[in-house]
Each structure stands twice: as structure tokens, then as C-alpha cells.
Amino acid sequence: MHEVGLMQNALEIAFRAAGEKGANRVTALGLSIGSLSGVVPDAMRFSFDAMTPGTIAEGAELRIEEIPATCWCGQCSSLFETDDILTLCPCCGTPSADVRDGRDMRITFVEVSDDGG
């Protein structure tokens, strides 16, 4: 379960961003997770819930946007989007070897507040 380590990275980025803004709370965190990234969103949520208590992100909301894979089909000469992890072309059923998007996992936003000094 490497999601714990990835969540650690996400929280470090969030805490740094909050610190740079002089904010003392993180109220929400946005992630985008590609369907071929090898990351299970539920495991990310579990890690978030386990790791945030006692930090400035305690009680924050985790919003995960799941990004479908974008692949190139050589048979149809076209791009297609799919949630199918085997990346089969929806037109001709050929498995794609050319994955253009859907492998990334990124932090997209951090919502902070500066209440309570």
C-alpha cells in the first residue's frame, strides 16, 4: 500500500502551500488521480483520514477527481478515453499500447483558511 507515502507527499505540498500563505488551517485538498496511475482512490482517502488528525489539515475535505485514460488506437487512427484499465478501443476492441494520459497523480489545489490566528 504505497498510498500512505503518496499521501504524505500530498500533505507536505499542502502544508508548504499553507505556510507560504501564512494560513493556519488546510480546509480542503484536491487531487487528480489517473485511472492507470496505480493508485486506489479509496486507499488515498483511508490514508488521508489516518494521517490528518492532529495536523493543520484535521477535518479537511479530500476531493479526488478521477481521470480516465486517454489512448491512441492505431487501427482507428483516433484517440479514445476509457475507464477500462485494459484500454481496449471502444470502436474496434483493440488493446492500446499507446497511453497518452491517465498515469499521473497530481495535487491540484489546496484550500486554506487563516481564522483563529
Place this chain on the structure above:
Amino acid sequence: MAGDPGSRRTVLSVDESLLGHNEEYAARNRSVFREHSLFVANVLSSPGSGKTTLIQRTLTDLAPSRKGGVIVGDLATDNDARRLADSGAPVTQILTGTMCHLEASMVGDALGGIDLSALDYLIIENVGNLVCPASYDLGEDVRIGLLSVTEGEDKPLKYPVIFKTVQAVVITKIDMASAAGFDRSAALHNIAIAAPDAEVFEVSARTAVGLDTWYAWLESRMKQEKT
């Protein structure tokens, strides 16, 4: 409290990879490998697929013409490292403890103890795991996935994320295929779905069946790296 109505909230837009740290180390490793014209393979499989046996045999058989080294990741023992050292090749062990995969920084640290200029190729034997290592670029030139005949033909379909990233699949323990009731055509079909562009090899490191074509491929990739 975060939920106070009076609190002022600000949304900061951030766009950073959660693997940014690993990507930096992987790029650093890659440039070290380039500098030494070194061909580097990251070998991935489930526990017990025969990674160590295949690597050991490969190091020994190629030794007259090509000098190889190994970095081996293991959770808790140095058994694999000791077996690999029997081949006479330099072996560096990374003990990962509870960590289920190798990261680029661990490989980068291990490189310091290896005389890379004496090597033609470096094999990184990842921790036996078909899930987590998929996400971690180590700076390698190729990823090689192993699948033994005893594991079931549908493994590529069960772990497509990792099989989607490999350039070669080695079916191992082929000498045991009939005893295991291995359905070869189903396995090849499933590999073609999960890894359509991968080279496929069918070998037995014990009987040497199929090793010639495997070695020829490694040789061609090494030559590519030297030019």
C-alpha cells in the same frame, strides 16, 4: 475551527505531481546511466516468479562477453543477494523494510557503492509485487515483467497497470508448463491485451530453454545503449 462561518477561505491552485520527488531522482539516475552508457533493466514480478534465478543465470551466461551488476530490493533478507553474488557479479542489496517497492532515491544511494564504469548492464530486481512498483520510475531503460507458468495465465489481466508499462514479458519456468497445466495460448493472448507492444520470451532458467532469444534481445538493447 475550519468550519467557522466567519473564517476566510482561499483556494490556492497547485499543480504538482505526487511523485515529483521520485521523478527528480529518476532523472538523476538516468543521467548517471547515460554517462556510463549503461543498459538498465527494472525487473518486476510477483514473489516467487523466478526473478532471482533468471537474473543469476543471465549474469553467469553473459559473463564471458558482458559484465553485469545487480541491485536487489528485498523486504527483510539478503538471501537473494547472496544467491546472485554466486554468479561473481557485483550485487548491491537494498533492504526496504516494510516498503513494498523500490524508489529512485534508494537506487540513487545504492549507485554510490558500484563501479558503474566496469559494467555493460545493470539489472534492478524490484521487490516482488505487481502493484506498487508500477508507479515508481527508477531511471531504467526498460521494464521487464516476469510471469511464471505456475501463476495462472490471467495475471496480465489482473495486474494491467504494471503490465502496461513493460517492454518485455518473460514467461518463466516453462519446463514446468505441462505439470502446471499452463495454457500457453491463453497466456499469450492475455499478454497481448495488457502489453500489446511487449517482446515475449518463454524460458526456463533451469533447463536453458529459450534463453538464447532472451540473451539476443538483451544484447541488442545493450548495443543500442552504447550508440
